[in-house]
Amino acid sequence: MLPLATPASQADAVELRGDLAMWLLIGIETLSFGLLFLAFAFARSREPAVFAAGQGTLDLGSGALNTAVLLLGSWAVARGVHALRCGRNRSGVAGLWGAALCGLVFLGSKALEYRKMTAAGHDLATDTFFTFYYLLTGFHVMHVLAAVLMLAGMALLARDGRWSRGDTHAPDTVAAFWHMVDLLWIVLFPLVYVLR
Template sequence: MSFVTAPTASTPRATQGATAPRLVGDLAVWLIILAELLTFGIFFVSYAFARLQDVPLFNASQSTLDLTYGGLNTALLITASWCVVRAIQSVKRGAVPRGAAWLLAALAGGGGFVAIKLMEYAAKWAAGVDLSTNTFYMFYFLLTGFHFFHVLAAMVFLAILTVQTLRGRYGPGDVHALETGAAFWHMVDLLWIVLFPLIYVMR
């Protein structure tokens, strides 16, 4: 998804004013996104530092995670982001019902992520693994849990936008709210793309 639009060298001077660079989505949401990225960045650095203190423990604990579940969740979030992009493209073309269908598909992807993550958590808790098990699992539950609640928040945001889209609230000349929701959703996707290799894969 492109974050800004800008005139090209071939754009006539008379029309360049109409295609001036702009921020896609609401500024307030972008400030929230920057704050969330900073927060997660601090968590990531803390995790990396803790891992350096006890690499064998982290490697052993990481080996108990299910890479298949992690991979499926990665595919689900990336696909959901693609669906959100298609939704905005459809609404911009005036195909509002199709746009709503793409948003529903994105919500389905998010729902699949939530279901798989809950199964992962349930399996760990059933095995007696929790925040107090060791340092790795403390970070595992804190990082993935914090992200999990961001997925839920993004899904609520998308659900509201889906209802509004179905009601005809948005159209070719009004996709600002949809772009704002998309920006937040893409942040959630980006965070998981970092979390998956960091927590599940890297040794």
């Protein structure tokens, strides 16, 4: 039986930053979204006219803005954690707050979109498209809210310099969760808003 890694290949291995429990949660959440994405695609193949009409009511500009905001948040959290790792505490805190702010902008934008949809008479029970729309985007919104709370918590804790140079296990864990949230939206946006 061959060893899984030789000493030379171990040095070249990519380090998985963050807590293993968070990575397991990320795997489970990604699988859950993946199953929902497959169900959405299957339902769309069964009712293409209903899905096309529903997608026609969505604001592509708002969805694109949300994509840009989440990508900016990923950049901010990556820069923030890197700064903490390098001992630049003030920059690290700013990056974490920047990502949290991007999450809040996303949540505000989604709240306006939901308000617009419900005012137009589109709710969870309107048809199959809107059931999936609210289920997918609502599930994602809950994840963004959780990420914002975690980022804010990390930013508050980071103010006192608790993560010394190179010891960023907790911020790395939160950053991994944020990047999952971002990645899921990058799949959700074209699937729900764009592809016909």
